[in-house]
Amino acid sequence: MAGQDEQLNERREPAEDEDYGLDPRTVEAILQAADAGDAAGIDALMEPLHPADIADLLEQIGAGERAKLLSHWSRGIDGDILSELDESIREEVIEALPHEVLSEAVRELDSDDVVDIVEDLEEPQQERILGALDDSERAAVKQSLTYPDRSAGRLMQREFVTAPEDWTVGAAIDFLRGEEELPDQFYHVILVDPRWHPVGYVTLGKLLSSRRAVRLKDITEDSFRTISVTEDEGEVAYAFNQYHLISAPVVDEHDRLVGVITIDDAMIVLDEEHEEDVLRLAGVAGESSISDGVVETCRRRTPWLAVNLLTAILASWVISLFSNSIQAIVALATLMPIVASQGGNAATQTLAVAVRGLATKDLTPSNAGRIVLRELMVGGLNGLIFALVMGATTVFWFGSPLLALVMAMAMIINLLAAALGGILIPLAIERLGFDPALASGAFVTTVTDVVGFFSFLGLATLILIGH
Amino acid sequence: MAGQDEQLNERREPAEDEDYGLDPRTVEAILQAADAGDAAGIDALMEPLHPADIADLLEQIGAGERAKLLSHWSRGIDGDILSELDESIREEVIEALPHEVLSEAVRELDSDDVVDIVEDLEEPQQERILGALDDSERAAVKQSLTYPDRSAGRLMQREFVTAPEDWTVGAAIDFLRGEEELPDQFYHVILVDPRWHPVGYVTLGKLLSSRRAVRLKDITEDSFRTISVTEDEGEVAYAFNQYHLISAPVVDEHDRLVGVITIDDAMIVLDEEHEEDVLRLAGVAGESSISDGVVETCRRRTPWLAVNLLTAILASWVISLFSNSIQAIVALATLMPIVASQGGNAATQTLAVAVRGLATKDLTPSNAGRIVLRELMVGGLNGLIFALVMGATTVFWFGSPLLALVMAMAMIINLLAAALGGILIPLAIERLGFDPALASGAFVTTVTDVVGFFSFLGLATLILIGH
Numbered sequence: 001m002a003g004q005d006e007q008l009n010e011r012r013e014p015a016e017d018e019d020y021g022l023d024p025r026t027v028e029a030i031l032q033a034a035d036a037g038d039a040a041g042i043d044a045l046m047e048p049l050h051p052a053d054i055a056d057l058l059e060q061i062g063a064g065e066r067a068k069l070l071s072h073w074s075r076g077i078d079g080d081i082l083s084e085l086d087e088s089i090r091e092e093v094i095e096a097l098p099h100e101v102l103s104e105a106v107r108e109l110d111s112d113d114v115v116d117i118v119e120d121l122e123e124p125q126q127e128r129i130l131g132a133l134d135d136s137e138r139a140a141v142k143q144s145l146t147y148p149d150r151s152a153g154r155l156m157q158r159e160f161v162t163a164p165e166d167w168t169v170g171a172a173i174d175f176l177r178g179e180e181e182l183p184d185q186f187y188h189v190i191l192v193d194p195r196w197h198p199v200g201y202v203t204l205g206k207l208l209s210s211r212r213a214v215r216l217k218d219i220t221e222d223s224f225r226t227i228s229v230t231e232d233e234g235e236v237a238y239a240f241n242q243y244h245l246i247s248a249p250v251v252d253e254h255d256r257l258v259g260v261i262t263i264d265d266a267m268i269v270l271d272e273e274h275e276e277d278v279l280r281l282a283g284v285a286g287e288s289s290i291s292d293g294v295v296e297t298c299r300r301r302t303p304w305l306a307v308n309l310l311t312a313i314l315a316s317w318v319i320s321l322f323s324n325s326i327q328a329i330v331a332l333a334t335l336m337p338i339v340a341s342q343g344g345n346a347a348t349q350t351l352a353v354a355v356r357g358l359a360t361k362d363l364t365p366s367n368a369g370r371i372v373l374r375e376l377m378v379g380g381l382n383g384l385i386f387a388l389v390m391g392a393t394t395v396f397w398f399g400s401p402l403l404a405l406v407m408a409m410a411m412i413i414n415l416l417a418a419a420l421g422g423i424l425i426p427l428a429i430e431r432l433g434f435d436p437a438l439a440s441g442a443f444v445t446t447v448t449d450v451v452g453f454f455s456f457l458g459l460a461t462l463i464l465i466g467h
Numbered sequence: 468m469a470g471q472d473e474q475l476n477e478r479r480e481p482a483e484d485e486d487y488g489l490d491p492r493t494v495e496a497i498l499q500a501a502d503a504g505d506a507a508g509i510d511a512l513m514e515p516l517h518p519a520d521i522a523d524l525l526e527q528i529g530a531g532e533r534a535k536l537l538s539h540w541s542r543g544i545d546g547d548i549l550s551e552l553d554e555s556i557r558e559e560v561i562e563a564l565p566h567e568v569l570s571e572a573v574r575e576l577d578s579d580d581v582v583d584i585v586e587d588l589e590e591p592q593q594e595r596i597l598g599a600l601d602d603s604e605r606a607a608v609k610q611s612l613t614y615p616d617r618s619a620g621r622l623m624q625r626e627f628v629t630a631p632e633d634w635t636v637g638a639a640i641d642f643l644r645g646e647e648e649l650p651d652q653f654y655h656v657i658l659v660d661p662r663w664h665p666v667g668y669v670t671l672g673k674l675l676s677s678r679r680a681v682r683l684k685d686i687t688e689d690s691f692r693t694i695s696v697t698e699d700e701g702e703v704a705y706a707f708n709q710y711h712l713i714s715a716p717v718v719d720e721h722d723r724l725v726g727v728i729t730i731d732d733a734m735i736v737l738d739e740e741h742e743e744d745v746l747r748l749a750g751v752a753g754e755s756s757i758s759d760g761v762v763e764t765c766r767r768r769t770p771w772l773a774v775n776l777l778t779a780i781l782a783s784w785v786i787s788l789f790s791n792s793i794q795a796i797v798a799l800a801t802l803m804p805i806v807a808s809q810g811g812n813a814a815t816q817t818l819a820v821a822v823r824g825l826a827t828k829d830l831t832p833s834n835a836g837r838i839v840l841r842e843l844m845v846g847g848l849n850g851l852i853f854a855l856v857m858g859a860t861t862v863f864w865f866g867s868p869l870l871a872l873v874m875a876m877a878m879i880i881n882l883l884a885a886a887l888g889g890i891l892i893p894l895a896i897e898r899l900g901f902d903p904a905l906a907s908g909a910f911v912t913t914v915t916d917v918v919g920f921f922s923f924l925g926l927a928t929l930i931l932i933g934h
Contacts (some may be wrong), residue, residue: 021828208644
């Protein structure tokens with residue numbers, strides 16, 4: 001069991017180095033200050049915190065503590081904190097904000113951050129926020145909201161720097177030095193042709209290190225790729241991760257430049273996509289959050305438990321077909337969950353590898369056949385190993401070589417079924433155009449439960465009862 | 468079942484937009500050209516591909532196809548492709564490369580990329596690569612290898628741009644314009660004090676848009692944070708994601724600048740950490756890869772299946788305690804897996820949310836108590852729902868109200884146990900200093916299997932057999 005030893009040895013470094021994120025002692029001190037109504041204490045403790053950490057703090061404490069803290073905190077919610085807040089409590093916080101504070105908070109933000117806040121809100125709150133913006137900003141946000149949910153158009157920012165493709169380094173530097181209003185954060189100058197099509201980009205580092213006479217088009221980056229405004233945000237995150245992009249121009253259906261996506265936004269999307277995969281595989285629906293309440297949590301979990309109940313009833317119906325055999329040999333009831341359980345676990349292993357492979361595009365039509373074959377061989381090998389182990393255990397436990405034979409055969413059959421189910425079900429779901437992570441435990445373990453019980457009890461009836 | 472309808476409606480966009488990554492038709496055409504020994508065809512098809520896509524191609528095809536393709540491909544492996552390759556086939560590819568090709572490939576790379584390649588190799592291959600470097604580069608790589616595995620020191624690059632903290636914008640621009648050797652990619656100028664401590668950084672955009680007389684220390688970014696060279700890479704990825712960093716200076720134990728980590732490296736780490744979480748939760752050990760062979764795959768999975776077998780035998784021993792009851796009422800054998808299965812699924816849901824919450828530091832000592840309480844309430848509510856459903860089903864199926872009562876009570880008990888196990892086990896594992904994702908299915912479902920079988924069969928023995 002080398003693999004396991006390895007894992008267990010991977011103890012984390014002592015806490016000393018782990019100095020990012022919120023310190024629980026700080027949280028406790030802040031809650032105590034809030035409880036005591038000590039406004040000066042709250043301000044002193046909150047002052048050094050990053051907006052992302054303040055948002056985490058507000059998410060981690062209870063609703064009552066939150067209200068008390070916010071009422072005593074003099075600085076109050078600003079735009080940065082608002083964009084970091086989880087949507088599960090964002091509505092509650094916005095509701096409590098006085099109109100002028102809310103207006104000031106959203107005016108500070110870039111249009112993509114406002115879109116990110118507005119798209120999750122209910123109608124009346126959307127209107128409140130849109131009303132706080134000035135006309136041009138409101139128009140930009142409304143334009144972004146016309147793009148599909150989770151598209152590049154929602155993700156992009158509209159602040160970027162362009163230069164005509166025939167400019168020289170000198171002209172670009174002079175232009176930048178003379179420009180009054182540049183975006184807060186930009187890393188590239190995008191070259192555009194006269195029809196506003198992006199044709200390449202130059203990093204600011206390359207610009208600064210090149211001679212004035214050099215033409216911009218001669219120092220563009222190889223990594224240049226444009227993104228369609230309707231592209232799914234998951235694909236955008238994939239492209240950034242696969243091609244190590246730092247920023248990428250977004251184009252409309254006529255290939256005209258409309259915005260820019262930067263890697264920090266892509267990283268957030270990648271993180272959200274992963275969260276969705278982990279939760280879906282475990283049978284949790286939608287954008288679950290640690291700060292969801294009981295009802296919301298049930299809404300995300302109970303439906304999949306209902307699906308699982310149906311599949312469990314199916315498996316138990318299979319068992320009921322063999323009631324007479326179980327009555328004759330009660331050891332069958334004792335042993336049958338072992339076959340089902342090993343199958344379920346092996347299938348979950350294969351499923352996780354398959355879903356991950358599909359997400360990273362490492363499992364493709366080109367190698368699917370080879371991977372299915374590998375999984376079958378792994379299933380067969382594990383089947384043999386655990387057939388031997390459980391065969392021996394069964395002889396030792398129940399003293400019946402024939403029962404051991406039944407156990408061994410059923411184990412091999414079910415681990416082969418687990419291998420096939422674990423890989424073919426996510427492949428089929430992907431082919432149908434759905435997210436393969438929806439092939440959560442429920443579907444795949446139905447196969448291993450049904451095959452496990454049927455093969456074990458069926459073989460027992462044939463071999464043991466037939467005798 | 469609103470949650471589910473939502474999920475099933477989330478059909479992906481049609482394939483039209485999905486234009487990143489390898490096209491399976493391209494892969495097929497390349498394989499055909501390789502099969503026909505058509506070197507010109509291979510070159511034409513491979514020419515437009517990004518090194519990351521070429522690496523994926525090599526990973527997806529079989530070993531025989533790989534050898535044939537590489538023997539006919541005139542351009543051949545370069546440093547960029549080598550760093551993109553998965554370690555599972557990197558050794559094979561390096562082994563096959565002629566010495567001069569390998570030397571040229573590694574000489575092109577930055578020191579952090581060479582470290583990334585060398586750290587995974589066996590001794591003789593390490594020597595081959597180190598031998599291909601020139602002296603200063605070899606010293607830099609060897610220095611990086613003295614830092615712990617998976618530390619910031621392994622991840623950082625040694626190419627960066629600094630300026631004294633008292634410089635003006637004009638001085639910095641003149642310096643950059645005059646410098647011969649600047650890094651390929653850089654986004655910030657790091658300000659250092661005379662003792663080489665980083666004290667802030669200025670983005671190139673801010674530099675270009677500021678007047679020459681402005682002092683650099685007056686236009687530094689608020690987001691400035693330094694990273695310790697021994698910091699765990701997972702913490703580094705967390706800091707980049709939490710604080711939206713683009714790059715961060717790395718300092719040694721005396722707080723002196725030794726390197727820089729950029730967001731693209733942090734994004735790769737974030738992706739790897741997620742992969743590890745998904746696979747560990749499913750009981751797959753270590754850095755599993757889609758291109759692993761059968762033996763390697765078994766090595767990563769069989770140990771956890773062995774652990775699961777032990778827990779399954781424990782559960783079946785619990786069943787064996789009630790053999791007489793099952794002999795008396797064989798319906799118990801039919802119904803008992805339903806209780807265990809619902810518990811296992813509910814526990815997996817809670818576990819996934821808990822592991823994710825710990826990874827994102829959203830589940831902390833400050834709110835653990837509240838979350839445990841929420842999980843208990845969700846477990847109780849689901850227990851009530853499925854107790855009613857299965858109670859009714861049992862009456863309908865077996866016509867026994869008392870059996871239905873046993874089923875309902877066992878369901879509530881097991882869903883409460885699932886809630887507690889699903890949250891307390893990962894919290895305990897984290898507290899002990901291990902990765903909570905190690906609380907894979909095996910541990911948690913042991914609880915729900917044992918509690919499920921014991922409560923159902925125990926209550927049946929008390930209530931039904933006692934009668």
